[in-house]
Amino acid sequence: MTTSLILSSGRRCQTALEAVHVFSYFTPEIVREFAAFGVEDGHARYFAERAGAMGRVGAGAVTATFHVFKHELVARHVPVVWERVTPEEAVAARLRACDAALRRILGDEAVASPEIAEAAELALRAAEAGERASRPLYAAQADQPVPDAPHLALWHAATMLREHRGGGHLAALAGAGLDSVEALVSHAAGPEGSALARRLLRTRGWSAEELEEGARRLRERGLLTADGTLTPAGAALRRDLEEATDRLDAGPWEHLGQDGTARLTELAEKLATRIAAAGGSPTGSPRAADGSAES
Template identity: 40%
Template sequence: MPHAQPVARRMFDLTEPIALVNFFADEPNEAMAELGFDNYWDGYFAGRSAPFGRVPAAVVDAAFYNFGPGEVARHLPKVWGTTTPEAAHAARERGCLEGLRRILGDLAGSGGLPRAAELLAKASTSAPVHGRVMYAGLRALPLPTEPWALLWHAANMLREHRGDGHVVALVSERIGGLEAHVLSALDMGIHPPESFGRIHHLPATLLAEVMGGLRDRGLVDTEGRLTPEGRATKDRIEALTDALAEAPYDGLTPAELDELVTLLEPLARRCQEAWSE
């Protein structure tokens, strides 16, 4: 059921803080360490790519889109000598649930969390999977029944659904994965953009090549800041990402959507506060 006003951006603001438990809480990292991983990135690639099974690094690199040359291949398929995709996904889920319970525990007493999980799951299973590689991988997994697990799994599915659409938007503007990090850094006010945490570790020659390509296209100026065309490009990418993220919420009635927003607001606010500490 299409809604009168676009809702994807509002829902992103409410679901992203919940999904970020994957990356910001200690418990998921600890759960992956229990499998035998001694560094964050082995656990990251094992956990996030687990729904794909044992696919070549090139496949994961294409799906994740925004890693530098060889970064994915340093971890895949090596991680599958330590654990299995099934065990990696289970550990990631377990750690995320422990993190959410720690952060949101007292908010579950009102009984709203099970209903939020139910509605979020309805939305997260309402969109087509065609052209959505990451989303399709998660949709192929059994849907959890326990409310905490369902809340996390649904938020994670919606995050990857949106991410798949974001890749489409980037490709449509001929923006590569590392270039996307530069545009995001500048959009967040980070300058120089090469200092952004997601790319600062890459070779200086590679970053110079990325910046040079953006300058040649008129997207950044000689000082490495967004030009008007760069800003317009970034705005088009975000607008298309939002538009492509609408489909899951078409599966909810207006009343269900309003209820879901109300239920998610305190959960998202609490998570956002935790990640800001």
């Protein structure tokens, strides 16, 4: 039986691992890798990076799996981005960028350390217990070969776990009756919201009018106040969403066990601190309304 301790421990571990994954979207190495293919637009790069493991998918698949982007924004870049960089090239470029960035941030000695190897082994053990059904981004990443180098194996596992939780979060959002815009607006309005969370409102392709219409729908449901903050009912809904996501994401942490999860959290939090100190990702990068980090 899943315990509240496992659920809370899993969420804390996933938060630490998030930093090990999400830095890859912000490094100069990833920008250079994709620029070499002629992909210089930030949205096009992000869609290719994250969707590459799924193969040559169209805009519809990206919109469905990424959830909070306006379809017209996605369609502006997908599938045309595959004419510049193939999905296979995008996956390889992403891995090369992660390798170079982690070596720059941590140093060659650190990436070859026993602690990195231990963290990779624990994270892979957790990730192997994920559920593929209804989680296409997790399933696609799980189909990729595990890199030989421990620091890249750790990044691979962190990516799998990130997409696993994200898939569960989308199911929770659907169950709560929140569409893409409502999910973004309610996320930015909540206590977990921040300047970076509010930035999501400006980078997902929705107009000011569409965002306001989403806010109006939330107000009609009694979830948002006139000044744009969550009502008690709205705050309760957001808490319920996170708890539902925890339950749907329990499998990897049950499989790893309490001791393994605690040890992985300890190792991942040390890495996350070093990555943040090196400017590897935005400080306090929040989890987006699709269960992923802002990127």
